[in-house]
Amino acid sequence: MVKPTRVTDTIRAQRFAHDEMTQAELARRIGVSRQTFIAIEQGRYSPSLETAFQIAQVFGVPLDGVFQYSADGGGANGTCTPGGTDDDGGDSR
Template sequence: MMKGKITNNIRRLRFDHDEMTQKQLAEKTGVSRQTIVAIEKAKYSPSLELAFQIAHVFGCSLGDVFSYEITE
């Protein structure tokens, strides 16, 4: 079975969007701030729906927010 790693650009995107806080992003997506923290630190992989919601908040594509790397 292949293994992979999901990385993200959420911290940079928050900074680029008027230094949006983790709490503000959480409120816009309907999750807790702790969930955003865990996603940013790659400790938690969001559902596909939440990933799309995050991309929508930033006005960009899913691929601009998240990347998937195969690790062997």
């Protein structure tokens, strides 16, 4: 069984907000197969960072306008804060 990804997306909603763009059209525009794109949209596959940026660029939105990451653990609410560290507080310089 394939472990589901913790990356969620709004691709389907974005496609419909952009003249009901088909999966095949978006796959063609970002240079992946339709099967790969379907797996990304269904959350069965996490795209590369480059592919994620390309998808966001097609829709004209920032990366976090399309993709969200749900971490297990981490901070109190499962998010990282800007400037936060995961180390023991030592200086890394």
